[in-house]
Amino acid sequence: MFLFVAPFVLLLVLALIWAxxxxLIQPVFDPLRNLPGPEASLFTSHAVNVVDPQRSVIYNRKYREDYGKTFKVHGFGGYDLRLMSFDVRTITYILNSPTYEKPKISRGLLATFLGRGIFTMEGAEHAFQRKIIAPAFATQSIKELMPIFFHEAQSLRDKWEELVLPSKSTSDAPGHTLLDVSHWAARSTFDCFGLACLDYNFRAVQGETGELYTAFRTVFDLVNEKKVLRLVFPILDRIWPDRIAREIKKHLAVIYRTGQEVVDRKREEIQDEKYKSKDFLSLLIKSNLSTDSNKRLTDSDLLDQITAFLFAGSDSTGLSISFCLLYLAEHPEYQTRLRDEIASATTNHDIAAGDYPPIDSYPFLNAVVRETLRLYPSVHSTIRVATKDDVIPVSHPVVMQDGTVIPAGGSFPIRKGSAIHIPIEGLNYSQDIWGPGSLKFRPERWMSDTESPSFPGLSNVMTFSLGGHACPGWRFALAEMKVFLIIVLPRFRFLPVENQVIRRFNGILTRPFVKGRAKEGFQLPLRLERLES
Ligand code: HEM
Structure with missing residues (x-):
């Protein structure tokens, strides 16, 4: 009996000591404990305050006002101390230093549906992948993709022309048609990515029936339905898969099978010496062929890389386009100004014949797109974890709990394993950077010589992050958004829906839903009015 019970008791004691x-003990010696921050008991969490977009607008500002630019919050409870900072020096340091990596837990979660793509990589392997794909997203390559962006925007415009009633054609809603613009923009950005990066036509705008499209779409949508427990412990999906895990597995099998055909076709084309294309898939395959055979990606790794990029590059841009249309619907004066700018820039050009002015000949369009990206960062926030003990620099003084002051230019210690919450949205809304009207949609701020923002993030916003893991697709996204507006705005007027409030839900991406109608799922309905062409 003793022999039977003893190991069990020993295990229990060990578990108790660990707990x-x-x-209790580790948090007491955690250097982050001495940082200022909201007081809390062992069971208090501030996580919701800083990740829920409905609350983060209020709490980011409150914490910043109460504790200064750099402070601590509690993650899952009082034991889980996390660093948070609005100090640009601190953020720049963390995001550029190889000491800070994405948390293993979130990489594991992404791996359950994106496989071994770029999101799961760190260190040399990650840097190698970034180097391979960089030419596909360079300025010149994006210029070469313009005809695809224009063509796809025109397809969506034509589709909407079939759906949107001509002005004043119905009695109940004269001249207006209600459309969930986020649904359509997502389909269009899928098609754009497919043609631009894979040389593959998903035909999602024409109909949501393609096998590969349906498989990708279903996997990406199911991720939003995952239960919190399974997000925290992805291993559960392996030992005890629920309906969502089983569905994801089934659709991933389709992606591997059908995606393989796309890879095989491309590999054949590449064998031809005259083949010059620099699209994303060609670069991946070419680099793989020229790599030392024992370092080569397997075909399934290649497909995982495609899945990761498609996941990162389609909905993020589609959602940004949708929020841009919402802001323009809420600000008709800006909508008209933008439509006028597009009309005068394109007067002597035949866009349908592929003759369009350079994308930088629309200063107000540029301002609208960047202001949209500032106010709506589709990635709300991100996390990094220290992989070793380190010291973190600050450019603004921090008054510690024990009364000592870390001066501007000084630093404070952080322990291996500590998590840092990077408030992407918080930095985009910061009054210190953007002034007192930081929550207002005001594109003019991007056109003024005196207030032109000098924020170090890509395109001067935090939206695409910065450092080694910053978004490689930012130029792609900006160009796609601009072309979409150039094509669609001259044909439609966008109006808000009466008594409808759009709220945001932060999953992996921040998605819109209608207040009071969350059960209907993510959507961003607007009223469209067809204009004379
Ligand atoms: C408006 C649209 C977009 C936004 C707001 C956005 C935002 C971001 C952000 C914030 C990150 C960094 C996440 C982190 O550090 O945790 C990121 C990473 C990434 N983005 Fe984007 N992105 C957009 C469009 C695109 C496009 C069009 C592509 C590709 C065609 C793309 C591909 C990626 C990839 C592959 C990564 C991972 C990079 C790495 O880990 O090295 N994104 N994106």
């Missing part, structure tokens, strides 16, 4: 150390 006391982890929950």
């Amino acid at each position: 006391v150390k982890f929950f």
